[in-house]
Amino acid sequence: MPTPKKGPRLASSPAHERLMLANMATSLFQNGRIVTTLPKAKRLRPLAERLITFAKRGDLHSRRRVMRVIRNKSVVHILFTQIAEQMEQREGGYTRIVKIAPRVGDNAPAAIIELVTEPVSAKKAVVKEAEAAVKVAEEAPVEVEETKVEAEATEVAEAVETEAVEAAEVENTEAAADEAEKAE
Incomplete structure (x- = not known):
């Protein structure tokens, strides 16, 4: 057997x-x-x-x-x-x-x-919800940090662009001033 x-x-x-x-x-x-x-x-x-x-x-x-x-x-x-x-x-x-x-x-x-x-205890349900909230909280800062880095990168790019535009305007005004002096 x-x-x-x-x-x-x-x-x-x-x-x-x-x-x-x-x-x-x-x-x-x-x-x-x-x-x-x-x-x-x-x-x-x-x-x-x-x-x-x-x-x-x-x-x-x-x-x-x-x-x-x-x-x-x-x-x-x-x-x-x-x-x-x-x-x-x-x-x-x-x-x-x-x-x-x-x-x-x-x-x-x-x-x-x-x-x-007996029904499933509410404590276990609360613990599961808390674990889910912790997982979401762990994932959310990563996304926030990524958006912060992206925002900083766009700010830097905008600052570089504005500096380039200001420098070009300064050069244009200086060139216009030089031409005005030559014309006088």
């Missing part, structure tokens, strides 16, 4: 493990949270987040890919309409795992895996 890529096998065969994870994902999307063992929760998290990412896309191909894992059409409908809408502003981190007291029967480490339904 081939071993899975991430972590130890949770069940007797890979097919059984896939079915267990699919059932846990279905329960997670139906109820919003489930209580399970910590290793199962850690294995469920990437699967659930990938399914939510497909649901956020919302196209037919994504729906069919989700239907490969979750066979219950009503749960898929909830995933694509309600859960994807709640997660629209999130860029990831759709689930959270909270460790709880060990299970009573066999003392296995237990955990709660739940969907993160």
